[in-house]
Every structure is written in structure tokens, then in C-alpha cells.
Amino acid sequence: MRWDVFAWAAFALLLFAAEAMAPGAFMLWLGFAAAAVLLGVLLVPDIPLLVQAAAFVALSFVSIQVYRRWFRSSERPSDQPALNRRTAALVGRVVPLERAIVDGRGRVQIADAYWEVTGPELPAGTHVRITGGDAMTLQVEPAPHTGA
Structure with missing residues (x-):
């Protein structure tokens, strides 16, 4: 050979x-x-x-x-596009403020993790909707009231 x-x-x-x-x-x-x-x-x-x-x-x-x-260009899009982007996966969730937003900064708890948040001045306990995020900081806005 x-x-x-x-x-x-x-x-x-x-x-x-x-x-x-x-x-x-x-x-x-x-x-x-x-x-x-x-x-x-x-x-x-x-x-x-x-x-x-x-x-x-x-x-x-x-x-x-x-x-x-x-x-490579014909790969299927993911059914979970936000899988490895935690902040993107949280957008739309409504959670209560764990610490009031003062001077534009506050904190929420989601499951067992605490997240820093930015948004308008709001007291602790107010429900906020997550609208975006950057690294470990979430942007929030007051969640609309759902009358009960």
C-alpha cells in the first residue's frame, strides 16, 4: 500500500x-x-x-x-430563545417589590434569587412588571391593578 x-x-x-x-x-x-x-x-x-x-x-x-x-444557516430556531438569557426570560413577569425603589433603585425576589431593579419611585410590596434587563439589573414599571 x-x-x-x-x-x-x-x-x-x-x-x-x-x-x-x-x-x-x-x-x-x-x-x-x-x-x-x-x-x-x-x-x-x-x-x-x-x-x-x-x-x-x-x-x-x-x-x-x-x-x-x-x-448552518438552515438550523432550526430555538423553541426557547431566552434559555441562556435570564433577564430576557423574566420580561413580562409581575412580582412584588422586596425593597422600595428609592432614587431609581430597588430590589425584587424571584424564586430564591434577589434582583436589583430600576424604575420609578415605588413603595415595598408594590407589584411591578419586568419590562427589560441588563446583566443583573431589571427594569420595571408598576403593574396594572387587577381588581378582585
């Missing part, structure tokens, strides 16, 4: 194994490029090593662009 055929086969398998160990779709496309070079050296013997390496680099760029254009 020729050394270049063996080397490209081993390299392609190594890239596919790396993708299996740490999925992210990047090594997969490099593996496809290595497999294409493998087919090239099988079909056309005596291709110089420099040409083989250049073909691998060129095919790697092409395969990654194919992935980025046609496969």
Missing part, C-alpha cells in the same frame, strides 16, 4: 473521530476534505505531496464555506 493513501485515510479517520469526540461540525468538514484528497490520490497516483497538501487546504476552505452557507 502506498504511504500517501494510508496517510490520507488515517488523517480523514482521525478528523472524523475528533468530530465524534467533540461535536461542533468543524472537524467533520475537514474530514470530508481529507477524504476527497484520499480519493484523488487513489485515482491519480504520483500526485506530488505539495499538490496534495494544497488540495486539502483548498477543499477545507470550500467544505467549510458549504457548511456555513447551506447547513
